[in-house]
Amino acid sequence: MTHLVNDPAAFADEALAGFAAAHRRWVRAVPGGVVRRVPTAPGHVAVVIGGGSGHYPAFSGLVGPGLAHGAAVGNVFASPSARQIRDVARAAEAGGGVLLTFGNYAGDVLHFGQAAERLSAEGIPVATLAVTDDISSAATAERDKRRGVAGDLAVFKAAGAAAEQGLPLAEVTRLAQLANARTRSFGIAFSGCTLPGAGRALFEVPAGRMAVGLGIHGEPGMGERPVPSADEAAALLVETLLGELPDGLDTPRGQRAGVILNGLGAVKYEELFVVYRTVARLLAEAGVEIVDPEVGELVTSFDMAGVSLTLCWLDDELAPLWTAPADTPAFRKGGVPERGASGTGPEDTGPLSDETPAAAVPQASDASRATAVTVLAALRAVRDTMAAHADELGDIDAVAGDGDHGIGMRRGSAAAYEAAAEAAGRGAGAGTLLGRAADAWADRAGGTSGALWGVILHAIGAELDDTERPTAPVVAAGVAAAATGVRRLGKAEVGDRTMVDALVPFADVLGEGVAAGRRLADAWGPAATAAEAAAKATAHLLPRLGRARPHAEKSLGTPDAGAHSLALIVRAVQHTLADAPQHKEG
Template sequence: MTRLFNKPSAFASELVQGFVAVHGDKVRQVPGGVVRSTRSEPGSVAVVIGGGSGHYPAFAGLVGQGLAHAAVMGNLFASPSAQQIYNVARVAHKGGGVLLGYGNYAGDVLHFGLARDRLLAEGIQCEVIAVTDDISSAGSDELHKRRGIAGDLVVFKAASAAAESGYEFSEVVRVARHANARTRSLGVAFAGCTLPGAQHPLFDVPPGKMALGMGIHGEPGIDERPVPSADELAELMVAALLKDLPEDIGSVNGQRVAVILNGLGSVKYEELFVVYRCVSQLLSEAGLRVVEPEVGELVTSFDMAGVSLTLCWLDEELERFWCAPVSTPAYRKGAVVLAETLGELAFQVIEQVVIPAASVKSRRSAQCVLQALEMAERTVLQHADELGRIDAIAGDGDHGIGMQRGVMAAVARAREVQALKCGAGTLLRLAADAWADQAGGTSGALWGVALTALGTTLGDHLDPDTALVAEGVRRASQGIMHFGKAQVGDKTMVDVLVPFSQSLCESAQSALELGEAWGIAAKVAQRAAADTAQLRPRIGRARPLAEKSLGTPDAGAVSLSLIINAIEPLLRVGLRAPNLAEETVHG
């Protein structure tokens, strides 16, 4: 368990401060993460990597000459927000474009994709690479659904070495995708990990058992087996990886491979060496030539007891990049020529918030929206533990924590801007940014999308009525399905949001008042959330454990239903502000 911390909520930010204090010769902190503190070649491609904190050395420990130019650091086990990614990428950009690299998890896919769109809109070349090396998370016919685990290092290093050697943007992207296509990993766990302040691990493995296919965020494995001997574990992992060959690899004999035996947090180096002894023998017997193997902690999961094995099937180009020199806080290879240290001005991020003009009615509605967010906050805090318990049955158990972070940040931001006399639309949009920024993860991104859509629809001048709110919720539903790729029946929050939206729209067509319409739709949402218990997840982290989730409702669907029902009494009073003279004011 994690023993040394102050406030659990401050752990992620404080670890960044300490990390930078130690490694200031290589990295500098910026809003959202860290960047190299040394000069890169003007016009070169910037490789920006990232994900949730709790996986050190990934991701911040891999920033430095020869490897990543920057790392975005989300909260513990939660994707960084699109805003954080954008901030870090803007500082890291040197004129040659930005490649964003991350593990293939829904929250990361959403947030990095949104950041990519924003960078492209500003004229910055940008592409993404989602690492998909975990063979346990999907079959060879669904490579795009596989998770990213310790193979992150291989892909990030290949792309970074290509950028360092002067490759242009399209070639750096090609190298990253080629490295990903040739990388395979398999992980196991013997005990779960415990986040700061938590009384119990995110998951449990029965005594004497091993979870096969464990993810680095605490996702349960696909199978449980008796704990093997070191040699038996080596044989299991090597055999599985040699059966899952990249499509362009024919005969195994004579191939050259990069190998990583990775400790996930509490398996000691001495144990890893015992396992690698057999791994090396087995690969040699198969006719493989191992090139510069790595044994140690490279992508961890706090104090998880587990290991993973990674093979990257090298060609001449990938081998050159795998062997290229590196100097980062946590990973070094060969010798690099030290670059010039940059001054403070190179790391400044300028953020300016403008409060648009708003009508008196919209400002009054903003007060009601703030009250609704405060009601949502109280509801989430009351049910956070239960939401985490539901999520842990077939997921990673962090939904309650993520919702708690998100709604608290949204309320704090909403209070700030409401004091500046903003309209309802601006309040919702800025609260959405704060929610997504602090919550991270899939739910953080989706709540950010939903509140942004609702805020954009309400605007800062209109008087919210049933039709306007129904249209905002409809757009929120469309936005979530577009970015999250979920449909009704996939066992997600969409299974509540869509019928809730449809009910509101029907009430709007019948000219019902907002409070009455919301009350009817809230009951629909409550039934829909309960009905998700009978669904099997078809996307997301719970998908590999679909059967395990049967009988339990989806945590995201439940949290949405709880919030919808909690704010119903407030909506009985209404968002509207009648009997006020229409006028325009400026913040």
């Protein structure tokens, strides 16, 4: 798949632009994603969904009457940034508040959480909900750690239908939470997916075998089995889901369920129908009443050859929400009345510009502008290093994750350098330059790493500011603040097998060297060595957070991608500092 590509780094943006152009009846483009062409009814809750590209029809294809009011769309398999989510939410919001709902992945949780904080600070009522339907990704005792897969649709549908009724934010959120609590999904795959421009799939399944319990970001399955017949596949899917009923249900007999048989990208509709014929029979034999089943591609993973089954166990509250009308580019149910003059406001036919006016650059001292030259050189070195190691980082990440870390780091570091260069050309000081770079990295990289590198650059920039030439203690304080910020936002500590395992030793050794009176460049070298050693040592740790957690054993023997990339970056910056005249005095 994805042979029709221009620049792989631009794939997500170009795909979104083409989607918006093709579906002007339903949506209009806004910075960060799309919103309904007909504005949200005044006073109604706006349901804003989102996640990475590569899952169409999720997420942009689910925007329209009866479903979502807007979708924030990130890069390939990477969450949208907090700024993108906030921009989409502000474009969709109409006075009734916003429900942000998304799959339960670390990057999405970080970025949607940050967006919620910013919206709330602006006086917009906001709630968040991470979908957790994938039963293979965590045990029943840890359901809050489960991934969101095709069950996203059932939760989004409940929220959208509730909002369409004009219910208040608290009630829309409660019903969405109820749908999430009563939704379960399970999937199988026969081959991995290939990212745009990549030469091979993120994971391989041996001939004659299938992966069981896979994720939708190219994560390998939880195990392997021989390839079944269609009837055997249907039986596995049904039996697995009937083996875990929601709280309060003792038996499936006599229960109603919304059913989703979802193709992951390369399984064709005729094959899905063959599987569904047995799914329907087995559910009927178990005494389950199937309500408005959906069979097709609904939450995909590029060209992955796989299928998943979702059961949303309906009660008297959820059943009418599941069957309520909806009209979106990729999902339609029932008949939706014409909108526009009936209290929802006029149709908005003008797309919002994706261009944001450049913010004014604060006045900076000559000393700070001179420091900005060194900072820009460091960011150039970071960009070049990430470009050179992108494939290596992707391979490391693919061992137990989704394989996109190298792509995200290359994309984020390049955007950071471009933003910094633009700021430097306008006379920015070191603090402002790093702040602009931080925002660009978070926006373009998305995902967990994008959010965390945004925190790192912002923290260091805040210490440098735009006034004086920073001393070594000032820089060390900025790095220490960055380590604190990453731990707070990512909720990770040393030993969790994350970037923190390399960042904290780096910050500690740097601080000790500076406190001993060493020049910054001299203190930076030993600190970089400590980061490298710590990153290498993560190969012996089991992951406790992130997408690699369900595949903990597979990751042993391979360092954490985030820790390794940080070690590469701080070593590249050391070379820049050594060559910078303004740092040779301390």
